[in-house]
Amino acid sequence: EAGVTQFPSHSVIEKGQTVTLRCDPISGHDNLYWYRRVMGKEIKFLLHFVKESKQDESGMPNNRFLAERTGGTYSTLKVQPAELEDSGVYFCASSQISPGFWDTDTQYFGPGTRLTVL
Amino acid sequence: AQSVTQLDSQVPVFEEAPVELRCNYSSSVSVYLFWYVQYPNQGLQLLLKYLSGSTLVESINGFEAEFNKSQTSFHLRKPSVHISDTAEYFCAVIIAGGTSYGKLTFGQGTILTVHP
Numbered sequence: 001e002a003g004v005t006q007f008p009s010h011s012v013i014e015k016g017q018t019v020t021l022r023c024d025p026i027s028g029h030d031n032l033y034w035y036r037r038v039m040g041k042e043i044k045f046l047l048h049f050v051k052e053s054k055q056d057e058s059g060m061p062n063n064r065f066l067a068e069r070t071g072g073t074y075s076t077l078k079v080q081p082a083e084l085e086d087s088g089v090y091f092c093a094s095s096q097i098s099p100g101f102w103d104t105d106t107q108y109f110g111p112g113t114r115l116t117v118l
Numbered sequence: 119a120q121s122v123t124q125l126d127s128q129v130p131v132f133e134e135a136p137v138e139l140r141c142n143y144s145s146s147v148s149v150y151l152f153w154y155v156q157y158p159n160q161g162l163q164l165l166l167k168y169l170s171g172s173t174l175v176e177s178i179n180g181f182e183a184e185f186n187k188s189q190t191s192f193h194l195r196k197p198s199v200h201i202s203d204t205a206e207y208f209c210a211v212i213i214a215g216g217t218s219y220g221k222l223t224f225g226q227g228t229i230l231t232v233h234p
Contacts, residue, residue: 004161031220042122043208043224055219091162095220104150104169107220109161
């Protein structure tokens, strides 16, 4: 079974440009999470999809970030326009949706996308 | 709001020595506790978790962690480490009760380096 995949693995862009990160969850996983780790800091939650719906987007930093999950399969995270402080590693994770077990289902993480904004 | 503190950013040890990676959390409500590991160039993998029941939980590769409610700690231990245990380890919590929908709150990470 394929794990969570993320593309690209690295992205280097200039301030003001647009970047789109992609996450393919494990097949059949309805829960999809985005997290970010800024250098030297802890991994922080960005948002959570259940199928194609945003369950919780309380961690999104500002309106320059747009996440989508059309069709409830893969997800994209677009940053437009990118700023220097957006640099970091963006992780995606997925888990099965088990009624009553939201909190205890194992989240499977992708390898992350390292974004560098110059 | 909940928070997680990993007390050591880096822990160097020699092979076959014991190790303890410390984790403390702060929360006004019950939480579930997790340890994740990230090997170089890989994604995070769940190492072990505490949900309820016995306060001592074990992983398949010899790590164990003990939930201590009074000290709000969930330290990770291994009696004898291997070179292959070199990785970054993350402690994390989820608020119990279903209101967080699986949102993980992480500590800052501890880099474990095992020397020959």
